[in-house]
Amino acid sequence: MPLAPTRRAVLAAVLLLALPASGSATERPVTVFAAASLKDVLTDLAGAYERETGDRAVLSFAASSALARQVEAGAPADIFLSADRKWMTYLKDKGLIRDETVRDLLGNRxxxxxxxxxxxxxxxxxxxxxxxxxxxxxxxxxxxxxxxxxxxxxxxxxxxxxxxxxxxxxxxxxxxxxxxxxxxxxxxxxxxxxxxxxxxxxxxxxxxxxxxxHEPIVYPAALTKTAEGEKPAAFLEWLSSGKARAAFEKAGFRVLAPK
The missing domain is CATH 3.40.190.10 (Periplasmic binding protein-like II)
Known part of the structure; x- marks a missing residue:
């Protein structure tokens, strides 16, 4: 016997709820807030990462100070990549960074x-x-x-x-x-x-x-407290991969993160 319209609507709603949400944390791209001096190389690396893994990273570039203030104000960043330790420490002190993920990634002159x-x-x-x-x-x-x-x-x-x-x-x-x-x-x-x-x-x-x-020019990177799922950590780890190291060195950076 065909289902009544009301029963069909209820069943459709149940099936819809059972499907994964298209905007879930596991499907959304990784959001990276990065110092303006990283724009060229990090844009290229994000493209390479997507081709290699199928996962996308959305990049936002500005002064580290401006980005830190945005994170403090609640901007949805997964990774913060600063051009100095000062602004990383600033966010750490406010409880907005996962301390165990902080790494000194790069150096400059x-x-x-x-x-x-x-x-x-x-x-x-x-x-x-x-x-x-x-x-x-x-x-x-x-x-x-x-x-x-x-x-x-x-x-x-x-x-x-x-x-x-x-x-x-x-x-x-x-x-x-x-x-x-x-x-x-x-x-x-x-x-x-x-x-x-x-x-x-x-x-x-x-x-x-x-x-x-001047103080040593160091670029620390870390996950924010609001980073969800495994993808942000995977992208942060990939930034220390051989492919990423080669790209950073070609752009003139000193790679500090261990191999």
Whole structure:
């Protein structure tokens, strides 16, 4: 005997509830909040990961400080990849990071960039950076919050260059924005990461800041407390794989995570 319309509707509802939800934690992509300086290499790696595993990673790039504030405000990130330890510690202290998953993934160097063809220079305490600027301004990340800007201020202070330059800065919201100012000719010189200089054909690397002029540049990565399922952990682990290591090294990063 055919089912009555009401019974058919009830049965259909039961069957629908028994099916896995299309938006479940196991099916949704991994959401990664990553420092702006990682944009090129991490975008390529996410594509390689999807081709290899079928799993997708959605990437959001900005200054580490801005991303940390977004996580604090409840943004649904699974992985946080910072350009310094400060903002990772900030989220750890607020109970928003899984402490046992934190790893120092990458290292970098701080460099001075200018227009293509700019002469190389030895950067040290006697370097006349103010004179090299002419009438222009020095492009840097925000020196109070953006990791690249914080490193830049540390270097300028330790080389006794800060007092001559602190009022001649063009501070940008992240290191890639500072790089763009130089690439577009809006600032004659800028302080960025070595990997940024390598990625942008519109600038030339003038010199490298001494490593003892600033804190070590370290990129820690970790799962957030809201990460669900196995996929975020799998992607984080894959970032230490041989394929990922090779890509990071080709982009100019130092790989710190163990093999």
């Amino acid at each position: 701080l460099v001075l960039v200018g227009a293509p063809g700019a002469a190389k220079a030895e950067i040290g305490a006697g370097f006349d950076l103010a004179g090299a600027l002419g009438e222009g301004r020095l492009a840097v990340g925000l020196t109070a919050s953006v990791p690249a800007g914080i490193y830049a201020r540390q270097a300028l202070e330790r080389l006794n260059l800060w007092d001559d330059l602190k009022d001649r800065l063009a501070e940008a919201e992240n290191v890639r924005a500072a790089l763009t100012l130089v690439a577009r000719g809006e600032a004659p010189l800028g302080i960025v990461y070595e990997t940024d200089a390598l990625a942008e054909k519109g600038v030339a690397q003038i010199g490298i800041f001494p490593e003892d002029s």
